[in-house]
Amino acid sequence: MDFIYTEEQRMLADSLRRLVDQAWTFPQRRARQAAGVLDRQAWSALAELGVLGLNISQDFGGFGEVPASLLPVHLELGRGLVSEPVIPSAVMGAALLDACGGAARARWLPPVAAGEAIVSVAYQEPGRRYDTDPQDCLATETAGGWRLDGAKHLVWHGAAASVWLVSARGADGRALLLAVPADAAGVRVTDTPTLDGARCARLDFDGAVLPSDALLAQGEEAERALAQALQWGSAALCAHAAGAMERLLEITVDYLKTRKQFGQPLASFQALQHRLAEMLVAKELALSMAYVAVAALTEPDLAQRRRMIASAKLEAARAGRLVAQMAVQLHGGMGMTDELEVGDYFKRLTVVDPLLGDIAEQLAVLEELA
């Protein structure tokens, strides 16, 4: 094992930190959140640094970095609370398309790597909690292609996407994946804000008409591709969460050094020092599990890979919740306001659990594999 960043990884992390410090300040983030639509300039800046094509093969316009590079990149994005659709498009979408092989890769990966196309995986159905098998979303083969009926929800940055990668059930009951362009007829998009300042969409398909080349994969290949997307997304989210915890701890330490009560800085009270220490312990464990998650992406044993991802995701959610709660507590009343960035970190770390399968869901996976 070698935990030292390569020269390229270090340089990328450094430039990313500089970019985020300069272009993802608290007021800038809030302004983008209020606008509710993608800031194309910010998105281009991420593309220019190579974030969006990080793991995409050089054959398709990417940088072909090893999966481990997810860690330094998404740690920095998490530190800066970057809410742009990097995980849904450049990580999950790219992983899914890569697993599908065939013409889809050549068609969609180059624009994804360049940031010209945003894709988002639409796999969750209303009323089915964390179930990832397509059930009520039905794809029917027609003379000229495909017809899609049903609904998907909680599509991460769904309204910003130019193409949705939709899981559906075919007439034979098998799963399949379809590329649905955002301008396809027969699709209604309901875009909503999220608790953590991002966006998600519900997609209602009512006889949506798709060409025959919309089919990306079916059967086991489709299931494998979706699993791949969720695993890559989970690994990136674990790193993002660890980065957010790291930065939130720094913010909280700074606050306790300056805020005075009873004639002395809050940081001088041992009870509060111990809380900060507990936050550090949680953050270190979450960071370690983010390494586990990234390592899982190259684990050949599929059961072991699932076990590693589920364990890491569980720990990111647990530690993230704890660190976020303590940060608010230590900020006292100020932590409850919408006026400090501590609240934004709190909310991001809170939604780590319901994104991509909560703790109970990960425990169910571990139970199944036990």
Added chain:
Amino acid sequence: MNLTWTPQERRFQEEVRAFAEAKLPQDIRDKVLRHQRLERDDYVRWHNILADQGWGAPNWPVEHGGTGWNAMQRLIFEVECFKAGAPRLLPFGLSMIGPVLMKYGSPELQARFLPRIPRVEDWWCQGYSEPGSGSDLASLKTRAERDGDGYVVNGQKTWTTLAQYADWMFCLARTDPEARAQRGISMLLLDMRAPGVTVRPIRTLDGGHDVNEVWLENVRVPAANLVGEENQGWTYAKYLLGHERTGIAGLGHCHRELGILKRMAENARSRGRPLLSDSRMRDRISRIEVDIMALEMLLLRVAASNDGAPGPEASVLKIRGSEIQQDLAMLQMEVAGPDAWPYDPDWMFAEAGWHGPGPEMAAAAGAGYADMRKTSIYGGTTEVQKGIIARQVLGL
């Protein structure tokens, strides 16, 4: 020792339950049980319904127009009202300034203000915390300078709950700048419509607006509005904080939220079955029911001793009550699951008519979880309460 409810207590419980069932307006009940935002009028209506029944001041003695109930009756009343979906009683008049005026206020102040509290003819707010004085309240800086027949008040208050509706503030201000921390503080009754009062909303994590900043610039307060004696305000403030802390166990809130949690878990489906029957969730709900049972018996023990007069034991209730309220909100968020992710503060108003794309309670669950973090901060943080236990109970 008799550890069962007496027949009288049972009858009283049924009486309150039947009353709330019959008299609580449906629109208010819906807002409360759906976690929608309450408006000024919702509180005022409920207070007036209680007053019509003669229950407008459940925690006051009969001579001041109260019910004269003992601590056990007050507790039964609180829990039954909460379970029915009633708004909480506004504590600012009934539990805060009311008892202080009864104990320390002049007969004139009592006659002027007390009768107007049960029907919320005056909406009160609490002028305690300041930007630099939270847990360390005694370091407050707002000044009240004597000028002719009154005081001129200058300073800034913060975390002032529902000050946007307030007619009056009971305000702590420094009247002797030379005196050390707790000495030299007075309590004044300040007209929120007087020139120089500015209220600015503080948005909280859930996007809601319950708390405010209040600026006081050369606000004139007549000398007659001084509570008790000059420079004795700290004594009154401490008395008032004690009253604040008994209700803060939030037992009624816990019972109500447990009911909501179970309904949510019954309606949510996980792989075709109600989430309530999922053993992983079932265990956690059982655990929190045990927590609430223990909190309730603890509260009953405190209520039965010394007729519920708050001592340092109140800190135990405050610590545990906040934790359970937070855990309930967390479980509700977990039951809402992925549907707790979409959220817009505008969905929280009944008038909006749309609660977001998910099941009815889902969007409010994440926001409620965020908002409940306040319970271990307000009214003395958990850290402050532990300090009180260490010093005053354990004698360390």
